[in-house]
Structures are given as C-alpha cells and as structure tokens.
Amino acid sequence: QLQLQESGPGLVKPSETLSLTCTVSGGSISSSSYYWGWIRQPPGKGLEWIGSIYYSGSTYYNPSLKSRVTISVDTSKNQFSLKLSSVTAADTAVYYCARHFDWLLLEEGTDYWGQGTLVTVSS
C-alpha cells in the first residue's frame, strides 16, 4: 500500500522559508505513470494546489505562488520537497503531499494523500 508522509518544521517565522519533505513508501517515485504534488489548506478554508513534479524534475506551479515556490525530487531517497520563501501569516495551513495519476490526460485524479502537516507562520 502506497503511503506518503510529510515532514518538516511546524513553525516558521515571517519572511523565512518554509521547507517540507514528502517521503513515499510502498512504491517508487520514479514511476512513469505519476506526478507528485503539494496542496495546502488554511484553517477552516478550502484546498489550494501549490505545484507538482515529475520524477524527471519537470514542474508545474500555481501562478499565484510561482515566484516563491520551488519543488524538487530526490529519486534516490524516494522523496520530493517543497520550499516556499518569504512566508507570511497567510501561508499558515495544513500542507498535503499527494500523488496524481494520468496527469494531463482525460481522466486524471489525485489518489493518494499524506496525512497533512500544519505549518504555522508566526514570530
């Protein structure tokens, strides 16, 4: 059974960089069938896609966050990571990592999600 697990600091100071890692177990991140993504959810609000990456390193980012986001992949560790720079209180959210299947194909979706990790931006 595929599992995804987010890890990283739960508290980040304003103007600093938020860094999270997602470790994939029970399957290979290098599978040609999938993209891997980050999605966040501010407390009491809806879901927001941050960006996604293919094992080769090809990336897609949300235009509203693109200037501050970097997503990278480490196939040797079966992990992918998120960096979000210059954070403010508005970046406080539960951050999920997830697996997308059939990316850009007709019947795509996101079938596996991590449990989510709350990141609070506060001094």
Added chain:
Amino acid sequence: SSELTQDPAVSVALGQTVRITCQGDSLRSYYASWYQQKPGQAPVLVIYGKNNRPSGIPDRFSGSSSGNTASLTITGAQAEDEADYYCNSRDSSGNLDLVFGGGTKLTVL
C-alpha cells in the same frame, strides 16, 4: 478566488439523493475529479473522469457532466457521507494549472 464554483452548503435527508455541482468554463474541456474530506482528515478521491470510482468507494457515488457543470450525485445518502466535497479540474486560461472549487459542506439530516 476559484475558477470552479460550488454551493457552500447542501443538505439531504438520510436515504435521499443529493447532487453537488461545480461550475466553470474549463469543465467544457476537462473532467472534474471529486474529493470527500471529513474533519481532521486528508481528502479522499471519490470520482474521477467521466464517472469512475476508485476501489473502495461505494457505488452510491456517481459523477456526470454537462456543459460547464460537473455534478457529484449521492444516491441514498448515509450519515457517514456528511463531509466537505471539493471538485478539481484544470483552469480555463490554457496554462493547465490545477484548480479546486471552494468546497460544499454536505449535511445529512
């Protein structure tokens, strides 16, 4: 703001049928996927594509699409279906970005 529009809240009597809708220009070109999220839990994929259910999703969940509107229908709603539901698809700008609807809170009465 979201390019996919959902009603904030919908209610249904136990055992009855409810339709949750998602509107957006991109839905004329792309299917929506639907996610169920219960408090404190990660979202769960319930419908994708034309009308596909992942393994383990009850067949009371179904999906459909017409014009700029995608719909998730629950036929015979159960108490455990009370949750937030989100649609997800591509944006309409041509950049192929993923977008989520604002979510619908389903209450089972």
